[in-house]
Structures are given as C-alpha cells and as structure tokens.
Amino acid sequence: MPDEKPHPRIILHIDMDYFFAQCEERERPEIKGKPVVICVYSGRGGDSGAVSTSNYEARKLGVKAGIPIYRAKKLAPDAVFLPVNMELYRNISDEVMEILRGYCARFEQESVDEAFCELTGKVPDFDEARSLAVKIKEEIKQKTGLTCSVGIGPNKLIAKIASDYQKPDGLTVVKPEEVLKFLAPLKVTDIIGVGKKIGERLNELGVKTIGEISKLSREELIREFGQAKGTLIKQASQGIDDSQVEEREGTEQIGRITTLKENTKELGIIFDAIDRLSEDVHRKLEARRLSFRSVSFIAISTDLKTRTKSRTLASPAKDLGTIRLTARELAREFITEHPVLLRRVGVRVANLIGEKEQRTLGEF
C-alpha cells in the first residue's frame, strides 16, 4: 500500500457583500454613502413588512435583516428604503457567477449571492489560491462594480466560515494545518446547520465555542441532536467535511407564499390567493419545463406557526388546473381540521420531473 498523504483539496467560497443593497447602490450611485434598506412589503399597507437586507451604513444604526420595516424607519429615518428588485439581483448574480465559473474545476452556486469553487488541480497550493482569489475579486469588481468576500480552505465547511470571517471585501485563507486553531474560538452557530435552537441547547450543555464541542462525544451529540446532525456537529468541530463541490441538478420544489390582506379562515379569500399563487408557480414550472407529482398547501397562522398539507398524485402533471384544484382541496381540508385564522398562505409543487425523465416515463 502506498502511504503517501492524500492531496488536500482547495475549495473557495465566495459571498457577495450586502448583495441586494450593493446592487441598488450600483444602479443608483447617488445613494452611495447613505444607509440603504431593502424591504419586502407585505402588501398590508403602510410599512407592514420586513427588512431583507441593508448596507453597512444602515447596519451601524441597528438595521438588520428580518426586523420590521417600521422599526428600521425609527432606527434610520434618513435611510433610503427600496423594495426588493429580484430581477436586477438575478441579472447581476449571473454576471458574477459567469466570471467565477471560468476559474473552477467544479462549481456550485449555493444561492443568488454565494457559490463554491473547487480549485484543486487548478492551483498547486494555498498561496497560489490566494493570488487567484485576489485576481477573481479584482475581475468581479472591474466587470460588475461589486465587492465580495472570499474564503479558502481544504473543504466547503472551512471555506464558507472563512468567507464570513472578514467582510466586507475580505479574503481569508485557512490552510489544512491551521484549521483546528481557526475553528476553536468560533461560536458553535458559525457551523452551517447549527442555528439558534441547536446553539441554545449546546450552550445549556456548557458548549459555546466550536473548540468546546470536544467535551461531548459523538454518541452524546447523536443522542441529543439525531444521527445526521450529531455526526455533522462532531465532524465539523474537527474541521472535517467530505461533501463535494457539485453542480446543483436543478430545484427540488417550487413554491410561492403571500401575505393575505387580512387574517382570515374564509375559503373564498384563501381560494383567491391560491389561484394567483398557482399561476405564478405554474409559470416558473413552464419556464423550466418541469412536471410535478405532489402539491402542498402552506398555511401560516397569526402566531406565525407554519403548517402544510400535501398530496402526491398518482401520475405526474404539469397543468395549472391540477395545481389550483389540488391546492384548493387541501386548503378546504386544512381549514376543516384546523379552524385558525391564517396570516399567510402558499402553494408549492414538489417531486419535480424534468423533460428527459418525462420522456423516459412516456416510453412505458
């Protein structure tokens, strides 16, 4: 058996800085330097809705993603408030991803403003990777006008945490031999997949930092958080992550949610919303030439609890009528079972089937 060391992987993660707000700054140079707040208005009138993201000037004033718009206006009365313009962000995102893709052995877009890039084989070592990252950042800046933060590490976990380590316009490289020292002082919630709930439970167990996770055995973690999460937390704490950079195969589900004009359990109002949402979902489905095998009705009550009701069809469908009718049926059953006031409702299709598979199925 040859006992040479396995060649370390070199993974880059890129994260666009305060992306939506930065896109708006690019389009409207006159707002640069001011606090900028990107909002999702609920449609209930006034400032009902939440902040999607904000630039650093606004963040300094306490305006962060998720807070209600009216509170943001109190914190930053002189800020520029803009509604989300997804089409603009998608277009700019495409420009960025195009540039990045050119440098990767393998590429994985994670969201509209994040991506992984496999550099293994493209550069010989981490120092060369750093130089390449500088070049990529410059090219993105020059071609799109936007800044981003980049992390480089021996796996996706480390690369992603590294890209978050220094922002905006940051570049953090973590070599394999530095991984444990890098992770040890970080908060447990810096691990992807460890959020508020698990973070709190770990804190209760006396674990605040990633380094302190070593106090708990893999068995204890699995008992506490289940097989998958327990294993993930243990591995992550040791800097281990074997997941691969791979192109996403396409979406698993397509859904649309809306806030109702008023809280209600009246089927008439809910059906109207379902019809509009179904059309949007159907449009996206058509654009991607997909069929679906299951339909869900999503109900969010006034206490913001989310419940779903779903149905799998005997055979795949792709027409609007099936979405609308199934969602309506599910909504009717839902209201019978849970007669609560709803604040938001949604329609989702899943078990999506692409054109190729549809043809295969058609042969039988």
Next chain:
DNA sequence: TCTGGGGTCCTAGGACCC
C-alpha cells in the same frame, strides 16, 4: 399597525409489500 419569501435537508410514524 409587529415579524417577507424562497428554498434544502432530516425525522418520525403509518401504510403497504414481501
């Protein structure tokens, strides 16, 4: 005029089949 909208992944229980 509290708290938007688009996703992914995992778990658990029941149905059903062999």
Next chain:
DNA sequence: TCTGGGGTCCTAGGACCC
C-alpha cells in the same frame, strides 16, 4: 401462536439557510 422484520413511499413538521 405469542403479533418477525426489512424496505419503500407518503405525510407532517422542524430546523436551518439566504
């Protein structure tokens, strides 16, 4: 006779991410 046991699909819900 003590109701085995494994696999897969479906539904519902939770946690998390951006």
